[in-house]
Each structure stands twice: as structure tokens, then as C-alpha cells.
Amino acid sequence: MASHRSPRRTPLPVHGWPARVTVLSAAAASAAALAPGSAGARPADDPARPSAATVNSRIDRLYEQAEGATEKYNATAESAGKLREQVETVQDRVARGQAKVNRLRGELGGLAGEQYRSGGISPSVALLLTADPDSYLDKASALDRVSSRQSLQLRQLQAAQRELKRQRTEATGKLADLEQHTRTLRKQKRNVQRKLGAARRLLHELTPKQRAERERASREGGRGQQSGDTPDLGGDRASSGRAAAAVAAAKSAVGKPYVWGAAGPSSFDCSGLTQWAYGKAGTSIPRTSQGQRGAGKQVPLSQARPGDLVVYRDDASHVGMYVGNGQVVHAPHPGAPVRYDPVGMMPVSSVTRP
Known part of the structure; x- marks a missing residue:
């Protein structure tokens, strides 16, 4: 009699899912690291020193590149999460399929044994059994003594085995895809970290006064207003x-x-903020700024209303939420907290109303 015990579902492999890395405030870290006269800081009058405008331009470009790389990371992480769910679903089906195969095998074996013990076979077969019991099943089959019930169970077992093989192949493929996504995540993570590290090093090229001016300009957003202040959102x-x-x-x-x-x-x-905000409102939108661009009706900027998603740059690498009176709330870049800024702070790609 075959064992009826169902197999345990094979656990997912541990991939060391890429941890989310907290990026330290670039302005705060650099200010603490480089006091006037600190080792490694070049004098302000060094002729080889690039201008503050040049350094700031490079920093802004690195932040822009890092943000694009971050959105790619987010897209890959979202896909990997869906794959992980699919793998778990397929592995559950494989476990259930194996249990079904085991059950059918047990039932078929039990029926054959019962038929043998009950003597429910013709005298001619009984004689054959007496002469050579070891060849019972082969000779019984040759004499067309496999019952219709046994035939049905054999077909069911064969079908269950074919389906189990297909499910195992599917699970193997999805696991391979998940492994590839995990490797891509690690690569994208390193890319983001390199760009942010380069931006931090460039910040060290600025004098303390220049860093303070950059931070002040960043926080004011061109409006003469601190990020902690709440702007007049109008009507x-x-x-x-x-x-x-x-x-x-x-x-x-x-x-x-x-x-x-x-x-x-x-x-x-940036896109994590807008996704979270709409999630709090009971609405699901994609994880990335590129996905959010297509997550609703496109409207002209002149017709933007609070709650609309304002997507920036041609590559849609940044997104904020319009809150009225020409303002957006967004997560700008490392070192800058979530804040209000003018809707035209950078080139607008599109406005989407989820």
C-alpha cells in the first residue's frame, strides 16, 4: 500500500532580499564632516577648485541620475515581488498535485490487492496465478482482466503525473526569473549608491558657506519659504x-x-510618497513614477487640481502631488525632507488624474 502522506511545499530559497538603504542627509553629513580647514578640503582660493555653480550643477545632475536609477530599482522590486507571489502559488499547486498523485497511486494499488485477495477473477487466471504468481499483473492485462475502474484510475494517475510535471517546470522557470530579478536589484542598488556617493563627495568641494547657501536655496524652492511652513493653498x-x-x-x-x-x-x-498617499485614500496606483504617469486621465497643467500627479522630466523620473495654488508636495532628493515646492520647479512631463 502506497503512502498517502502529502508532501510539504518546498520553501522559497533565501535570496537576501535587497534591504532598503537609508540615505543620510547629504547636506547635514557634509556640513559635519567638513568644518573650515578640515583635512581633504581644498582652500577656497585654490585656482583648481571648480566654481560653486559648476559643483552645484554636477550635484543636481547626479541626483537626477540617481532618481532615475531609483525608479528602475523600484520597478524591478515591484516585478520581483509579483514573481515571488507567483512562485508561492505555483509551489502550492505542486504540493497539491503531488498529494493527488500519491492518493491515486495508493487507491490503484489497494484496488489491485483487493482484487487479488477476493478471488474475483476467472478460473483460467486463477490457474495462471497458481502456476506463476509473479507474472500476475502482466498476464491479467493480457487477458483483459484490468477492470474498468482500474483503467479509469490509471488514466487519472497519468493525467495527474503530466500536470505535476508541467507545474514543476513552471515553478522552476519562475524561480529562475526571480533569481535574475534579484541579481538585477543588487546591480541597480550599487548604481544608485555610486551616484549618491559621488554627489556627497562633490558636496565636500563646497565651502561651509556654499553648502549652507545650497541648503537654503534647496529648502526655499525659489519661494523664500522654509519647507516646514505651510503655503497658502488657496481655494x-x-x-x-x-x-x-x-x-x-x-x-x-x-x-x-x-x-x-x-x-x-x-x-x-518620490513615487513611494504618491503611492502611499493614494493607498491611504483606498486607491492603488503603480509603484514607479513612469507607471504613475499612465495611471489615470491626462490633463493640461493649466487644469491641474489637488490630488493630480505631476510627473517631471522626459524620462518621468520624478513625481509630486499637486495640492493647489501652484504647489506640489514631493520627496525631492537625499538630504531634503518631503516638502512643498512650486509646480514648475523642473520641466513638467505630464499631469495625471488617478
Whole structure:
């Protein structure tokens, strides 16, 4: 009699899922690291020293590149998460399929044994059994003594075995895809870290006064207003109740740190903030800024209403939420917390109303 015990589902391999890495505040870290006269800082009058404008331009470009790389990382992480769920589903089906095969084998073996013991066979077969018991099944088959019930169970067992093989092949393929996504995540993570590290090193090229000026300009956003202040949002009304709820959630995150790859509730990157805000409003939108660009109706910037997603740059590598009165709430870059800024702070690619 075959064992009826169902197999355990094979656990997922441990891949060391890439941890989300908190990016330290670049401005704060550099200010602490380089006091006037610190080792490694070049004198302000060094003729080989690039101008503050040049350094700031390079830093901004690195942040832009890092943000694009972060959105690629987010997209890969989202795909890997879906693959992980699919692998678990397929492995569950494999476990159930193996249990079915075991059960059918047991039933078929039990039926054959019962038939043998009961003597429910013709005298001619009984004589054959007496002469050579070891060849019972072969001779019984040759004499067409396999019952219709046995035939049905044999077909069921064969079908179950074929399906189990297909499911195992599917699971193997998805596991291979998951391994590839994990390797891609590690590569993208290193790419982001390199660009952010280069930006931090460039910050060290600035004098303490220049760093303070950069930080002040970054926080003011060209409006003469600190990020901790709440701007006058005017009388603009959201396009829907859920949009209004998303705006309220985004505003509640003002002041929380930027962390690449983070989607709340204590830290955010740009698309993580908008996804989290709409999630708090009961609406699911894609994880990346590129995905969010296509997550609703496109409207002209002149018709933007609170709750609309403002996507920036041709590659859609940054996104913020319009909150009215020409303002967005967004997670800018490492070292800058979630804050209000003018909607035209950088080139607008599109405006989407989820």
C-alpha cells in the first residue's frame, strides 16, 4: 500500500532580499564632516577648485541620475515581488498535485490487492496465478482482466503525473526569473549608491558657506519659504473625495525624510510618497513614477487640481502631488525632507488624474 502522506511545499530559497538603504542627509553629513580647514578640503582660493555653480550643477545632475536609477530599482522590486507571489502559488499547486498523485497511486494499488485477495477473477487466471504468481499483473492485462475502474484510475494517475510535471517546470522557470530579478536589484542598488556617493563627495568641494547657501536655496524652492511652513493653498478643490484624502495624506508626510526605495510611512522616495498617499485614500496606483504617469486621465497643467500627479522630466523620473495654488508636495532628493515646492520647479512631463 502506497503512502498517502502529502508532501510539504518546498520553501522559497533565501535570496537576501535587497534591504532598503537609508540615505543620510547629504547636506547635514557634509556640513559635519567638513568644518573650515578640515583635512581633504581644498582652500577656497585654490585656482583648481571648480566654481560653486559648476559643483552645484554636477550635484543636481547626479541626483537626477540617481532618481532615475531609483525608479528602475523600484520597478524591478515591484516585478520581483509579483514573481515571488507567483512562485508561492505555483509551489502550492505542486504540493497539491503531488498529494493527488500519491492518493491515486495508493487507491490503484489497494484496488489491485483487493482484487487479488477476493478471488474475483476467472478460473483460467486463477490457474495462471497458481502456476506463476509473479507474472500476475502482466498476464491479467493480457487477458483483459484490468477492470474498468482500474483503467479509469490509471488514466487519472497519468493525467495527474503530466500536470505535476508541467507545474514543476513552471515553478522552476519562475524561480529562475526571480533569481535574475534579484541579481538585477543588487546591480541597480550599487548604481544608485555610486551616484549618491559621488554627489556627497562633490558636496565636500563646497565651502561651509556654499553648502549652507545650497541648503537654503534647496529648502526655499525659489519661494523664500522654509519647507516646514505651510503655503497658502488657496481655494482649489480636489477632483474627488479620494483625491482630497490623498492630498491630506501627502501633506501629513511633510518633513519626513527622503530614503531611496522607501514607500512610507516614516520615509519616502518620490513615487513611494504618491503611492502611499493614494493607498491611504483606498486607491492603488503603480509603484514607479513612469507607471504613475499612465495611471489615470491626462490633463493640461493649466487644469491641474489637488490630488493630480505631476510627473517631471522626459524620462518621468520624478513625481509630486499637486495640492493647489501652484504647489506640489514631493520627496525631492537625499538630504531634503518631503516638502512643498512650486509646480514648475523642473520641466513638467505630464499631469495625471488617478
